[in-house]
Amino acid sequence: MTLAINQNPKPMSNIRDVARLADVSVATVSRALSNPEKVSPGSLAKVHAAIAELSYKPNMLARNFRSARAYAVLVMVPDIANPFYSLFIRALEDRAQQKGYAVLLGDTRGTPERELEYIRRVETRLADGIIQLRPSSEKSQNIIPPDVPCVNACGCEFTSGPAIRIDNRKAAKMMVDYLISLGHKRIGVISGLRDNPHAIDRLAGYKDALEEAGIPFDKDLIAEGDFTMWSGLNAAFQFCNMDVKPTAIFSMNDEMAIGAMQTLKSNGFRIPEDISVTGFDDISYAKYSDPSLTTISQPAEEMGKLAMDMLLKMIEGEPLSQRECVLPTEFIIRKSTAPVKK
């Protein structure tokens, strides 16, 4: 009698073993798993018994190969550590899981090179389609070959191809309208990078509001950031050093607003008494910043869900009822804004 070190090292049973034990054909086993309704109750029972007996686990690698589908979706994101994207990803993953698809994570670090590496994954059949989280305009979008199914989950006005988005321009206008209604006339902007599609849309909204109120546009009031807290912190210095300082700052996202508030406070500004600050996105920290941040909330959950549904339809060849879906935003007033000082 020898010592059994590995007790049943690996049964590794396959569909043939199950068929043999259940005394049916492999075809019946296959059907029992994918189309149970096309199999007699008797056979079904025998198959299930055999599966349990052998603790058979179907080899999905084989199934995927055979059906020429990865049952996986690539989610391409500029930076997973950005809380704004995390929310999307959680919603996307949840929906994919429900529908039997896996989510492959592709953090591009914002570089086209890495995007290409990931796109290659769908060209080599490791993924069936792409959810693009980078906001893209006409120029940048066509990195992705036309034959790969792709949905942009946080698009812009100029995004080509299927997309779920909010109306960035309108939302930005609403925010600036609000600041104007509080009596602010000199409103600074902390923008994203000049060619970022979100930044472009939101700046347009800012200009719309100014124009409607008859306030002339002053390019000196635009500070450029890159959507990070650090860049917001730096951008705010530009306003601290101005001769005629703005009485309000419209930041194009919450993180830059939070960074900016640090600079402003340490330079002696009281928020909102001396200067109002607004954000965009409503990340979870917006509620806990000091003061809490007036901002625009995007329905990230809903957007992720819709984007995934749209992509899966494309993958499965169903017709799209609409190629673009624009969702409403929510305007959230907190403590970082107040009427202009007399």
Next chain:
Amino acid sequence: MTLAINQNPKPMSNIRDVARLADVSVATVSRALSNPEKVSPGSLAKVHAAIAELSYKPNMLARNFRSARAYAVLVMVPDIANPFYSLFIRALEDRAQQKGYAVLLGDTRGTPERELEYIRRVETRLADGIIQLRPSSEKSQNIIPPDVPCVNACGCEFTSGPAIRIDNRKAAKMMVDYLISLGHKRIGVISGLRDNPHAIDRLAGYKDALEEAGIPFDKDLIAEGDFTMWSGLNAAFQFCNMDVKPTAIFSMNDEMAIGAMQTLKSNGFRIPEDISVTGFDDISYAKYSDPSLTTISQPAEEMGKLAMDMLLKMIEGEPLSQRECVLPTEFIIRKSTAPVKK
């Protein structure tokens, strides 16, 4: 002449097409791709020419099936939207990509049911192994079958199986030592859920420090949270309402500390003049909170990298030089701590 709507709808060429065009055998093409050094320069050139001509993309589904490997790793995380985990995931994904593996995202929402669904993915060969981000003790760990390769990337003292971790107990002690050195004797704790392994380790460190300083442990100074900002906000009320209030609060993560600071400030406490607050993890917001947060920084990048390397070694059958790796933490002093008031 007919109108070509689809220009080359899909060549979809396979290895056989390449072989035919290059006038070599499929075996040679296969070798040219995976072991180029075993192929003559002449054949290599012909093969590459044919690949370019046909714009051939190898079918990885077939390769994976044939080699019985998914070349994918499942990352199981309680909540992707938690910034602490995001950092890990970014590092993990980066490393996996470098080594030719994909990352499958598995957000478990903290439930065992969903963990099981994801574990099934590796049992059905869709993933080759698991990176577990949930801190786990003996009891909880063995949900994962012993034959699936798994590494815990942020483990604890009681984590069984391969793990990368920090010394939570020592780090917590160091933080409390520091508070004691500032003269604090009555130090409140905002804990994670009582049975959370991180909470257990860090509470042990707190007690170690107290004992060493001869300060008696008072269980009324422990408030239970769940690592969210909201729970920190609530937990802090417990301290505001005490007769003899603590002069410092040791929060077991940054998010709860940020929540707690909001409660404290709105109840008239000045931080750090009236009360010191400390965090744990050093998420990016810790630097931008008001006041900026004294905390412990974990080397998340390094931990993710090491965890992935360890897992891939296990998957590829290489021997592990060590089953557990404990990394050093960094102690970061910012503005939320000060000597106790006289």
Next chain:
DNA sequence: TTGTATGCGTTATCAG
């Protein structure tokens, strides 16, 4: 309803 037989695209073995 069930079984038989074929092929999916690749890698690996083995003989030349």
Next chain:
DNA sequence: CTGATAACGCATACAA
């Protein structure tokens, strides 16, 4: 160094 060919595990068209 190269080529012919046999798997890999499953799904499906077709026949029964």
